[in-house]
Amino acid sequence: MTGKRALTGGNSDGVVPDDGQRDVALAVNRLVRRYSSDVAVGPLSFSIRHGEFFSLLGPSGCGKSTTLRCIAGFESVDSGEIVLGGRNIEQVPPHKRGIGLVFQSYTLFPHLSVFDNVAFGLKLQKVPRADIAVRVAKALELVALGEFVARMPSQLSGGQQQRVALARSLVMEPPLLLLDEPMSSLDLKLRTQMREELRALQRRLNMTTIFVTHDQTEALALSDRIAVLSQGKIEQIGTPEEIYLRPASRFVAQFIGNSNLVSGQAERAGDTLIEIVSESGLRLAAKAGTLRPGPLTALIRPERIRLTAGEAAPECRRNSFPAEIRSRTYLGEDAHFQLLVDGREPMLATRKMTDDFAPSPGQPLMAYVDPADVYILPA
Amino acid sequence: MSTSSPRKLPSWLWLVAPYLALLVVFLALPLANVLVLSFHRYSPVSIWEPTLTVENYGQIFTPYLSAITLRTFRIGLITTGLCVLLGYPVAYYLARCSKRAMTIGMFIILLPLMVSAVVGSFGWIVILGRSGLANNALAALGLSARIDILYSESAVVLALVHFLLPLMVLPLTASIEKISVRMEEAATVLGAGPVTMFRLVIVPLSRAGLISGVLLCFSIAISVVVISALLGGRRGRLIGNEIYDQVITAANWPFASSLAIVLVLSIIIAMSLALTLGRRKVA
Numbered sequence: 001m002t003g004k005r006a007l008t009g010g011n012s013d014g015v016v017p018d019d020g021q022r023d024v025a026l027a028v029n030r031l032v033r034r035y036s037s038d039v040a041v042g043p044l045s046f047s048i049r050h051g052e053f054f055s056l057l058g059p060s061g062c063g064k065s066t067t068l069r070c071i072a073g074f075e076s077v078d079s080g081e082i083v084l085g086g087r088n089i090e091q092v093p094p095h096k097r098g099i100g101l102v103f104q105s106y107t108l109f110p111h112l113s114v115f116d117n118v119a120f121g122l123k124l125q126k127v128p129r130a131d132i133a134v135r136v137a138k139a140l141e142l143v144a145l146g147e148f149v150a151r152m153p154s155q156l157s158g159g160q161q162q163r164v165a166l167a168r169s170l171v172m173e174p175p176l177l178l179l180d181e182p183m184s185s186l187d188l189k190l191r192t193q194m195r196e197e198l199r200a201l202q203r204r205l206n207m208t209t210i211f212v213t214h215d216q217t218e219a220l221a222l223s224d225r226i227a228v229l230s231q232g233k234i235e236q237i238g239t240p241e242e243i244y245l246r247p248a249s250r251f252v253a254q255f256i257g258n259s260n261l262v263s264g265q266a267e268r269a270g271d272t273l274i275e276i277v278s279e280s281g282l283r284l285a286a287k288a289g290t291l292r293p294g295p296l297t298a299l300i301r302p303e304r305i306r307l308t309a310g311e312a313a314p315e316c317r318r319n320s321f322p323a324e325i326r327s328r329t330y331l332g333e334d335a336h337f338q339l340l341v342d343g344r345e346p347m348l349a350t351r352k353m354t355d356d357f358a359p360s361p362g363q364p365l366m367a368y369v370d371p372a373d374v375y376i377l378p379a
Numbered sequence: 380m381s382t383s384s385p386r387k388l389p390s391w392l393w394l395v396a397p398y399l400a401l402l403v404v405f406l407a408l409p410l411a412n413v414l415v416l417s418f419h420r421y422s423p424v425s426i427w428e429p430t431l432t433v434e435n436y437g438q439i440f441t442p443y444l445s446a447i448t449l450r451t452f453r454i455g456l457i458t459t460g461l462c463v464l465l466g467y468p469v470a471y472y473l474a475r476c477s478k479r480a481m482t483i484g485m486f487i488i489l490l491p492l493m494v495s496a497v498v499g500s501f502g503w504i505v506i507l508g509r510s511g512l513a514n515n516a517l518a519a520l521g522l523s524a525r526i527d528i529l530y531s532e533s534a535v536v537l538a539l540v541h542f543l544l545p546l547m548v549l550p551l552t553a554s555i556e557k558i559s560v561r562m563e564e565a566a567t568v569l570g571a572g573p574v575t576m577f578r579l580v581i582v583p584l585s586r587a588g589l590i591s592g593v594l595l596c597f598s599i600a601i602s603v604v605v606i607s608a609l610l611g612g613r614r615g616r617l618i619g620n621e622i623y624d625q626v627i628t629a630a631n632w633p634f635a636s637s638l639a640i641v642l643v644l645s646i647i648i649a650m651s652l653a654l655t656l657g658r659r660k661v662a
Contacts (some may be wrong), residue, residue: 074564097568
């Protein structure tokens with residue numbers, strides 16, 4: 001399907017093409033929200049397929065929450081359009097949009113029981129009592145809180161409250177579910193657990209979801225596609241793999257995961273390789289691809305740097321450098337090593353510590369980078 | 380409470396003792412005196428004679444006084460109701476506006492409290508009088524209608540609302556401020572329009588402020604003297620005026636005492652009622 005390609009390859013200015021509209025649940029076209037003459041969000045364009053889990057990822061102040069609030073209707077739009085289910089909803093007041101929204105902070109109504117919280121929207125819709133009871137029970141079952149129906153919110157833990165809030169949204173069967181950092185006030189262990197539950201639930205219900213987060217791990221783990229935002233603009237839209245492995249900009253490379261960025265001049269070195277001469281003088285080989293010689297920035301992910309003990313490694317391969325450990329941070333699963341590569345270039349490498357491999361600062365090592373793992377940032 | 384040493388006074392006592400002493404000397408003791416006095420027979424010669432009786436309370440059920448008592452509670456209820464209706468939107472605005480607007484708004488809201496009831500009431504006389512500002516304005520506009528509410532219940536209610544609104548707005552604003560805006564938005568996305576949201580979220584969650592405001596307004600409204608004396612005339616006479624006249628003019632202190640006790644009891648009953656209703660369902 002041609003529309004699908006166009007959708008995945010969206011950029012900050014591209015207007016969604018007409019083919020593919022049938023599959024589009026939500027389209028945001030050239031959305032602009034101005035705060036003052038110099039602070040603005042947008043123009044943003046992206047579209048989301050039915051059943052897709054789409055994340056807006058970026059640091060605080062990047063405009064992700066503003067975008068979400070524009071879609072929910074709590075912020076007015078200065079220009080552009082928001083099309084939900086084929087209908088422009090810009091003029092629709094927020095209480096008539098029928099969009100589900102779960103907030104970062106706990107927003108269960110403290111004066112209502114779990115049942116009445118979940119039934120709140122259904123009662124407003126004048127759904128018959130018997131139906132309400134059935135639907136509320138089903139929604140609470142979905143979040144595994146069936147037996148908590150009579151509790152008051154104050155009798156629930158933070159994680160349970162957020163699950164009730166999720167049930168309160170899901171019970172309305174919204175065409176679109178917005179999640180505004182719903183897990184950021186939970187502790188790490190609970191967050192990981194809830195992340196998996198959320199993903200499974202979203203898959204099961206095939207619920208079109210927009211997830212706003214500043215946590216890249218959450219975004220990578222949950223999303224079908226991620227839009228990375230910075231200063232009110234979309235830096236890149238892509239699958240988690242694309243975002244991590246082929247970042248579109250220096251910002252994306254640095255924001256997602258740990259990164260080593262090496263700036264320098266490219267020189268041709270053979271048919272398939274180029275050699276990057278960094279500002280510090282490090283000579284790093286990379287796959288040439290379509291690149292022309294000139295200034296560029298290369299990205300090397302820390303886990304792609306292969307560390308081996310000992311200094312007497314043969315100088316037989318390209319991109320094999322002597323390295324010295326400047327500091328070491330042990331993180332359990334693996335360890336972070338701050339290296340000085342080739343006596344000139346500081347880099348971060350990650351590796352598991354084992355009985356055979358437990359180097360300490362000052363110890364010389366060999367660091368090897370496969371030329372295929374040197375990713376050249378576009379532009 | 381500390382029970383470690385029987386000789387040592389509990390530490391909380393030091394915090395409340397000064398005010399407690401003030402209350403005992405200037406409120407509890409005089410009130411006890413009033414209570415005792417209310418059960419004594421009136422004497423035109425010595426004001427009271429040492430004969431115990433309940434006839435002072437019986438007098439309250441005469442048509443004249445029961446009308447005044449009913450009017451007092453009616454005015455108290457209407458005033459409080461109007462303060463709630465007018466105060467809620469203002470309190471909501473103040474709780475949700477910018478800090479700067481809130482400072483200015485609070486100042487404006489508090490202005491009536493900075494003017495004494497006497498001065499304020501004269502102000503209303505100037506406005507509402509037969510050839511007062513309001514009627515002159517109507518005449519200047521060529522309208523034949525005249526506002527004729529001075530010396531009536533309406534004038535008292537009007538002035539009371541004017542004076543008591545701050546006491547409703549302040550606790551309401553404090554309560555509404557504590558309700559997260561996200562809570563409102565949560566109700567909104569579930570389909571609640573502004574009015575429904577207000578009714579289902581803001582009102583129940585600001586109940587503590589509402590109860591404080593209602594108690595303040597109601598208890599002050601039913602015990603008012605100056606405003607009703609200046610603006611009420613005969614048609615707007617309240618218990619407070621009756622007590623005043625019984626003390627100053629008729630020198631019937633025992634009867635004045637019984638009226639005062641009824642008033643105090645009413646306020647206590649209203650308070651416990653409001654507090655009981657307020658505690659229900661919150662726990």
